[in-house]
Amino acid sequence: MDAKKTILIVDDSEFVRSYHSYILEQADFHVITAVDGSDGLEKLYSRPFDLVLTDINMSNMDGYEFIRRIRDDARYSLLPIIIVSTESEGKDKTKGFEVGANLYIVKPCAPEMMVENIRMILQ
Amino acid sequence: MSEISVEQFKRLSQHIYQKLGLHFDEKKIYFLKKRVEKRMAALQIAEPEDDVFMVGYADPLGLEMQELANLVTTNETYMFREYEQLQAFANHCLPEVLSTKLARDDRSLRIWSAGCSSGEEPYTLAMIVQEVFPQAHSWKCQIIATDIDENVLHRACEARYGERAVAEVPEEYRKKHLVEDGEEWLVREKTAALVEFRHLNLNDRMAMRAMRGFDFIFCRNVLIYFDDQSRKAVVDHFYNALNRGSYIFLGHSESVGRISTAFKLKRFEDHLVYIKE
């Protein structure tokens, strides 16, 4: 049996981190959370991850800068990154893909849809 | 008084991390919980939930947060404190900076120990520099050690320490860089000569602007005592004081990234360090 996949959830809302964590843990993922991009990078560098789920609107370091810095590091060029954001304009999605995200999900999103998208990306 | 639960404690730690960038090891929960409970008793707060609420949402000046941070950090200073971080410096960052400088034919090395207190840190750095880099004395190598407290700087200049301060100094370093004098230890002249002590107030922005051209800045376990804005101002000044390709070291439990995102994170084996690229 494969080891559990590990997901990094980055969001500045305690409630959102908790909410998404429990959805993913029930779907049998191991989850680690971070409060913003800067915290996310420290955690990312501290152990292996299979996927990153990140918000965009966070102070200190926003999601786009976080993704840029991940992609700047050749070790993480293939790490799947999913943006989960309240912003739904086309330009936000375009920017998301430009900086290197693999998928853009608008929140709030149905728990099953989030899990399905993650499983699809991880295949 | 109700006991603080694990969940409440985690939330309090989260607040402290978000505001002050201080990490707490889960293993230390017992020790930290006791200190927080003591603080609550002093404030006559019976319900831990009220304390969590206060620190998170009713502490506009961050004073209570600061009190808690003071309580849960240890203040003692000694040589070779936070050894793992010094290993990252000695084994990775310092060799990298030296070889880059050598390639440019730049034979200078400037290190700033900010908030040096009684000098244990700058002398530690002086020892490490000589071990990693025996040619230090043929380069223009300076360790500038600053503090706001003149009295403590005086003591630092004497380069004389009791057993507690040198307890963590590795044996081979002790032999080479310290000499026993009765019950005390003196830093050898050759090592002490690398360090220059100066008075400096980290909140004095003009004095801070005068500090330029450093390859390393150490400011460990000093900024926890500053408020948010001052802390950020100091780290922003550190950024300007550093050359490109240079490193900043705050305390092991302090996070540079929570204070300034101008620095970039790098990993060397198990160590995370911050660099001005």
Place this chain on the structure above:
Amino acid sequence: MSDLSEFVAKLEAADETERVYAAEDIGYLNAAEGVAPLVARLDQEPSRAVRDAIFQALTRIEADAAVEGCIRLLASDDPQIRNQVVEILRHKGAAVVPFLETVMREGDKDLRKLTLDVLSGLPAVSANAIYQAALSDPDPNVIITAVENLGRARAHRFKGRIEELLLAASHPMLIGACLEALVGIGDEDSLAILRRRFPDFSMLPDFFLVSCLKAIGALGTERDFAAVAALLAERGTQLRPAILSALVGIHARHCGAAHDDNLLPLLRLAIDDLSAPLCSYQAVRALGFISSRDDVYAFLIGCLTSPERLVRLASIECLRETKRPELDEVLAARALSETDEDVRQALRS
């Protein structure tokens, strides 16, 4: 040349450090006229350090112009700018509320959400009108953020509205947010509504159950204790911390609740699983509810030799609460062979 014009000119300097100092100096001048050049520079400024200095300067300038300038920046395409001005506005406190009321009335959903992000650091009472509007907003994210803020800020006067939302909401995230908010501001009415909405919480998916457990921990009664404790056997290990926290919460208000004979074996499920030491610690501490029982006392004595130090520490805390006369001797004897310093200290104190 005035100081300000000199500094503004240096905002265009080729050297990054000069631009940083220019921004810093404009901030310290604390003049309303400094705002426009700082804001204008932001968009074109490539350096993060200079942008930071501009943000700090905007924080320092006390004039209304700084608030107005930041409010306009909430609509920036650049998320760093948008989110840093949220921080700046938060820092400026309740004075920004009248300006935010306009944004709330006229802004799109993203701006309205950012408005609530600003308010999350402020006492809710200063922004009643905004919250009233937010709780009926067409966008779910605006409502969710408003609910989160109100719960955290303990805004009791909004309890009724949030209870209504809990009953009517269909989106799981909003339901969860309402449950969590009621932890801070709920009462027995809220508990009744929770029971109406979720008559059998044991079947809920994890993300709902956790929020329910938080609410039950804060509001629940003796009758909830056994059902919550049973979840330790019925649900996944990742829920144990939430279950244990709920038990601790109920017990704090109803100390007669923990009379169930099943409690020790249920708690042992968590205690014996040393892969999550903090959870084991919590579970041992929960044994404090029933530590007067002989079988529990004996089990706690056994925990003094657990390989996990947090279990040993928790058992010491529980044992001390029993105040049994022989305890001091037992703990002192144990201290002789204890290798961990914190535990040794706890055994001796």
